Amino acid sequence: MSSRPSKPFKACIRCKALVKPEESQCPICGSSDFTFEWSGMVIVLDPKRSRVAKLLGIDKPGRYALKVGV
Numbered sequence: 001m002s003s004r005p006s007k008p009f010k011a012c013i014r015c016k017a018l019v020k021p022e023e024s025q026c027p028i029c030g031s032s033d034f035t036f037e038w039s040g041m042v043i044v045l046d047p048k049r050s051r052v053a054k055l056l057g058i059d060k061p062g063r064y065a066l067k068v069g070v
């Protein structure tokens with residue numbers, strides 16, 4: 001066993017998008033700053049109609065963390 005975090009996704013620090021650990025760049029904002037310290041997952045299908053998306057400032061469909069950081 002390695003010491004790799006068991007979470008299946010890492011969160012983009014800039015836009016909170018959740019991406020697979022093997023990805024090196026965020027598909028949403030292009031950032032390469034990620035953290036495994038995130039909690040809560042929200043899937044946004046239609047940012048224009050999602051209240052959560054508005055609350056989090058999300059304008060692209062995708063999978064996001066509700067909270068990023070410790």
Ligand SMILES: [Zn+2]
Binds near residue numbers: 013014015016026030
């Ligand atoms: Zn991002």
